Amino acid sequence: MTEDREQRVAGERTPDMAVGLFGPRSSVRAMVVAGKAILARNPRRAVRFLPGGHNDLAEARDRYERLADRIDAAVFPGPMHYDLAREAGYVSVPASYVRLSxxxxxxxxxxxxxxxxxxxxxxxxxxxxxxxxxxxxxxxxxxxxxxxxxxxxxxxxxxxxxxxxxxxxxxxxxxxxxxxxxxxxxxxxxxxxxxxxIRPTPATVREALETAVLLGRGTRLEGQQIAMLAVQMISEGSRASNSGYWQQEASLSVHRMLLEEARKVGATVTCRGDGQFGLITTYGGLDALTSHLQHAPFVTSARQQLGLPLAVGIGVGHTARDAEANAYAGLDAALERRGEVAIYVDGGETQVVLSASAPHMNAAPAGDQSRAAHVLERIIAVHPGADQPLVVDVEDVSAALRVTDRTGRRMLRQLVEAGLAWPLPAQPSPAGGRPRLQFRLLPDKIPPETLSG
Structure with a gap:
């Protein structure tokens, strides 16, 4: 009890948001020390770190559930404890873990x-x-x-x-x-x-806690998620064959440019080595960087300022691990296209390709038409017995496609822009508040050339 009380003081003066620290007691002690260091650098941060250490795995669930209704995010000491908690099904908030870097x-x-x-x-x-x-x-x-x-x-x-x-x-x-x-x-x-x-360094532990703080902020904002961007510098022929000096200079220039861009939205930038960088931000920050998912971030700036091509993968998710996995899936797809694009992945079956410049507003490109048609087919597949015009709202789409409401709203907007859905007059909500927006789906408008085989 004394040990818990000594750990509980980390961040106690700033209780606006709480992050739970879970794992073996020795690991939690290291996370508490890292939490104190974070708050010492910025005492005005409204964050509280609550320890939930255990002596053995049999206690892990009980220690979590004691704090579950008081925390906005959670941190585990490594991928094993994170995976065990996820498999047991008791993780109730966005979660991160300390990386074994x-x-x-x-x-x-x-x-x-x-x-x-x-x-x-x-x-x-x-x-x-x-x-x-x-x-x-x-x-x-x-x-x-x-x-x-x-x-x-x-x-x-x-x-x-x-x-x-x-x-x-x-x-x-x-x-x-x-x-x-x-x-x-x-x-x-x-x-x-x-x-x-093998113990993580203090800097690695602090990075995990900072990620959890970003996740915690997301739980307090409607539709908010953690967003990660994986950026890869692409070496070009003759220059790439030179000594490593050019590679180092180019990497430094890209890093500096990313820091300037990230500072505008409060994102953090990490260098992953070999011309690769990671950015962590909230969905709101991603929205600003991509102009509402309309164009690829950094690609044009890198080409104009530095003369370098970039590939960008964008991932979102309710946990840092999901967001990172989606970001690198998007990066792999962007690299297959030799860069100059960003590819957005949110865990669904579709990928959104963001071009270097904003798309024309007159008509949806063929690729957008195909993606919209695929989304519409997936929604209709969930309602196989529908024998009349299908009317859906954001909640119906997000549930059918297993995505967030924000992503469901974006997909409906794509359907409208592609002429595959028609917005209906807003319906007053029985409980009051914001009117309910509904859309009539138009499967007969799907161009034959975009139909799935």
Missing amino acids: GAALYSTLLRGRVHDGLDLTRISIDSLSRESVWEAYAEIEVPSTGVHCLPYSDPASAQEFGDFHRPLLKSGTVTMALTTILSVEQQLRAEGFPVMR
């Missing part, structure tokens, strides 16, 4: 080398992807042929971590095990094996 691996390797004389060439590492480990070793110019990895894919994969490390340690193939899971560290240590836990 390359910085955590660098920090652990340095700590092991300095304090324990760790042989970096003979270790086993769980949770982290092989690619990230090989990249880290290449960066520090240490051979990685004797390094064994088992990445995290889902909570079930974490159950195999102990059995992964144990035979390698017994045989002497490796001299140390590196794990991100506290229970694995405790088991191996109890059996007398050398083991170290």
Whole structure:
């Protein structure tokens, strides 16, 4: 109880918004320290960090439910605890988690080398992807042929971590095990094996909390979501073949330009390396950056100011993980088009391509017609027995397509612009307030060439 009381003071003077911190107590203590550092930098921020640490996973749900009605967002110490909570179905607010980034691996390797004389060439590492480990070793110019990895894919994969490390340690193939899971560290240590836990850096923890604050703001605004933009600089022929100096200069210029643009909407920018950047903002910020999802952000500026092509992926979601996954799905699609576009993904089956300049208002392009026709077909498929003109509202569309009301409203606007829906006179709401907007769908207006096969 004393420990909880000591942790609860983080941000207690600013109670307008609350973020719950969940996970093992040692991880939650680190998050509380990060929360205090955030508030110390800006004491006027209206944020309160509420700890919900547990001693074992059996307590996790109970600790969450004690705070559930008092928080606007949640943070978990890593992907495993986040996934377990999601699978158990008790997460009731937008959630983020602390990323097991390359910085955590660098920090652990340095700590092991300095304090324990760790042989970096003979270790086993769980949770982290092989690619990230090989990249880290290449960066520090240490051979990685004797390094064994088992990445995290889902909570079930974490159950195999102990059995992964144990035979390698017994045989002497490796001299140390590196794990991100506290229970694995405790088991191996109890059996007398050398083991170290990979811990996120304070900066990484603060980044997760800052993301949660953005998510929390979204829960207080109607239709608000977290939005992420993945931006990739595309190297062009002759210049790309030069030394890395040009690449570094170009990356710095793009980073500076993105910072200037992001500052206008309160977005945060992170450099992901190799000419790739990430931006985190709210849906309102995304709306401003894209002129209501009408054109691709940054693409024209980069071409005019720097002479560089960019590819942009835009993702939204109720969690940072969903938004990031959607953003990178959009980025992959934009890269297939060799950039100069942004592709918006919100978890539905459709993708919206945003061109570098605002589209003409006279008529919908053929691509827009095709997308609108596909959306209309999906809506009608949910009502197979309809034998009369189908009338829907925003809630009907969002429920049918499993998207947010804001996205449903945007899709209805696309249908109207494509001539596939007709707005009806507003109907007064029985409970008062804003009139209910309804639309009559016009499937007979679908151009034959856009019909699904």
